[in-house]
Amino acid sequence: MKKFQIPYFIFHILVLxxxxxxxxxxxxxxxxxxxxxxxxxxxxxxIPIKVFLNTDNESINTIEVKxxxxxxxxLKNWSDGNSIISFWVEKPNVEGEIISFSGIIPGGYQGKExxxxxxxxxxxxxxxxxxxxxxxxxLFLNDSLGTKAELIFKDLEFNISRPSEPFKIxxxxxxxxxxxxxxxxxxEITADPAIFDGKWFLVFATQDKGSGIDGYAIHESPRIxxxxxxxxxxxxxxxxxxxxxxxxxxxxxxxVDKAGNERIAMLEPRYPFKWYERWENxxxxxxxxxxxxxxxxxxxxxxxxx
Amino acid sequence: xxxxxxxxxxxxxxALIITPLFLFLGPTYAVGAxxxxxxxxTVCGDSVVETPEQCDGSSLNGASCATQDFTSGTLSCNSNxxxxxSACTSAPSGGGGGGGGGGGGYIAPVTGxxxxxxAYPKSTITVLKDAQIVATTVAxxxxxxxxxxxxxxxxxxxxxxxxxxSKGIRSSLLTFPVSVTSGATTNIGDIFIAPTIAVDKSExxxxxxIAVFGxxxxxxxxxxxVNSEEEFFGKTxxxxxxxxxYNFDSSFVEYGTHYTKAKAAIGNQDVSSxxxxxxxxxxxxxxxxxxxxxxxxxxxxxDGRVNxxxxxxxxxxxxxxxxxxFATKEKERLNGDGKVDxxxxxxVxxxxxx
Numbered sequence: 087m088k089k090f091q092i093p094y095f096i097f098h099i100l101v102l103x104x105x106x107x108x109x110x111x112x113x114x115x116x117x118x119x120x121x122x123x124x125x126x127x128x129x130x131x132x133i134p135i136k137v138f139l140n141t142d143n144e145s146i147n148t149i150e151v152k153x154x155x156x157x158x159x160x161l162k163n164w165s166d167g168n169s170i171i172s173f174w175v176e177k178p179n180v181e182g183e184i185i186s187f188s189g190i191i192p193g194g195y196q197g198k199e200x201x202x203x204x205x206x207x208x209x210x211x212x213x214x215x216x217x218x219x220x221x222x223x224x225l226f227l228n229d230s231l232g233t234k235a236e237l238i239f240k241d242l243e244f245n246i247s248r249p250s251e252p253f254k255i256x257x258x259x260x261x262x263x264x265x266x267x268x269x270x271x272x273x274e275i276t277a278d279p280a281i282f283d284g285k286w287f288l289v290f291a292t293q294d295k296g297s298g299i300d301g302y303a304i305h306e307s308p309r310i311x312x313x314x315x316x317x318x319x320x321x322x323x324x325x326x327x328x329x330x331x332x333x334x335x336x337x338x339x340x341x342v343d344k345a346g347n348e349r350i351a352m353l354e355p356r357y358p359f360k361w362y363e364r365w366e367n368x369x370x371x372x373x374x375x376x377x378x379x380x381x382x383x384x385x386x387x388x389x390x391x392x
Numbered sequence: 393x394x395x396x397x398x399x400x401x402x403x404x405x406x407a408l409i410i411t412p413l414f415l416f417l418g419p420t421y422a423v424g425a426x427x428x429x430x431x432x433x434t435v436c437g438d439s440v441v442e443t444p445e446q447c448d449g450s451s452l453n454g455a456s457c458a459t460q461d462f463t464s465g466t467l468s469c470n471s472n473x474x475x476x477x478s479a480c481t482s483a484p485s486g487g488g489g490g491g492g493g494g495g496g497g498y499i500a501p502v503t504g505x506x507x508x509x510x511a512y513p514k515s516t517i518t519v520l521k522d523a524q525i526v527a528t529t530v531a532x533x534x535x536x537x538x539x540x541x542x543x544x545x546x547x548x549x550x551x552x553x554x555x556x557x558s559k560g561i562r563s564s565l566l567t568f569p570v571s572v573t574s575g576a577t578t579n580i581g582d583i584f585i586a587p588t589i590a591v592d593k594s595e596x597x598x599x600x601x602i603a604v605f606g607x608x609x610x611x612x613x614x615x616x617x618v619n620s621e622e623e624f625f626g627k628t629x630x631x632x633x634x635x636x637x638y639n640f641d642s643s644f645v646e647y648g649t650h651y652t653k654a655k656a657a658i659g660n661q662d663v664s665s666x667x668x669x670x671x672x673x674x675x676x677x678x679x680x681x682x683x684x685x686x687x688x689x690x691x692x693x694x695d696g697r698v699n700x701x702x703x704x705x706x707x708x709x710x711x712x713x714x715x716x717x718f719a720t721k722e723k724e725r726l727n728g729d730g731k732v733d734x735x736x737x738x739x740v741x742x743x744x745x746x
Contacts, residue, residue: 147738148741176710191741271524325707
């Protein structure tokens, strides 16, 4: 009897210490959280899911996440409004029932409930809705070496039921009231032999605190414009290879958020046309010259008549 | 048998008491392991008077013209949460009083953020909003600074600050998430930028001293840490210009590469985060170090800054076979594994200057 009592106690102590180790390890790891506002959704109802980062005592500067969702869910939209991610390495991209994205937080993020992304799902069929963070998710420490951080995450499960009366399917646009345009930003022209064969290119980025950035459009023009028509703006992304490699054009970059609010940033030409290089100036000069000539001629004629 | 049960029960009780203590101590140990700098965030415009605000909107914190050494009138609050005494009057000594002026209206504060704290005397402080430069300012002779950022909307932002010392050495980036309230000024106070750090030798002959120096706030307690198998701590005090120097006796550490960092403290309350890490080698000879003011790491276009341009260059080569020309840069300025992956982006994000 005696032989068993002490090892039995030691066994329990070991279990306790294993638990201590487990909980302390958990406390030291960064955490990716999936959050739904409720547990029950109706078929056809919008299901906003927020992806949060809780860093505990770590500072995280880079993330890579893949999220899978059950076949009865359909991803209608996503928003990076209010996201802690400053720049996307890979914007959220959907393939099959997997959404993947990666991005950076310069200087690192240390805190709780750092919103990464809001995913807007809609349920096709009733049953269990399941959203899972895949094991390939990686977080990197802000430690100058890109060390992988310890990471914990768990699945999100909710119920989808058939509504007793037909559910009004909302507009596919993001249901976030947003009247504010994206944040002001300043594009930058640069060139580097490492990319685009050393040609001039444009970099730009901004954020939108409401519905998130939907996209960018660019227009290059040798003349300053007060209005740019939609068909003049070409949708594109940063880095953008400039068409005018002589840098003589005004560059307009329009950022549009998911609610349709716009902000246009304008860059003046680095080497603007001189006045004598513009044909319209010569046209005005010629017209002026002809007017003066006509006036002088009229004066001369009237003098001769007198 | 009975005694044995009592003994086991006693041990169980002890274990059950100790266990929660261990659970509680776990995270505390982690906090101690990575010293975190704290900043104080208050919101001017939320009608709640928080230190160091004098008032906030219509909340005057019980103050009136009388408490501000006036005799009568109406006390109001400025948009920066300081008292507006323009409508307060003092009774003249003798003589009749004039007519009362119109009451000062409350001016709604604009949406903005004010950052204040300590850097280095006369140093330039750069403020980043969501990783892009939005403001710069110069600290006074006591190293105090204050800078406002306006023209922003309500929402969550990541603000970062860094400074450059008198030798042009940059501090580490101090970053904090801030929730900005629309129509209010959010004050981020008690910022204490980490000291700059450099060493006089890249290799020190074991037994000789190596000088660890840099700049912080004047008269600050500087703790210099040298990481080896065992961590060594040394203390010194910065001078009136914030300059500090600590001579570390290399005989305490083994041959090989070691790292040093520093943090500053004023009193027991204001503690900065740790500086960047600087490496040195303990060997058989002394080799003087060249003062490197700007890190090459992450700076892919070699313009002395790490910003969106460098991110874009890295993004261009992400998941692509890199060119021979870029391979040289990748080796020198990223992690040198011959490809651009997320580890490289993490390096760019760490060395970010905006």
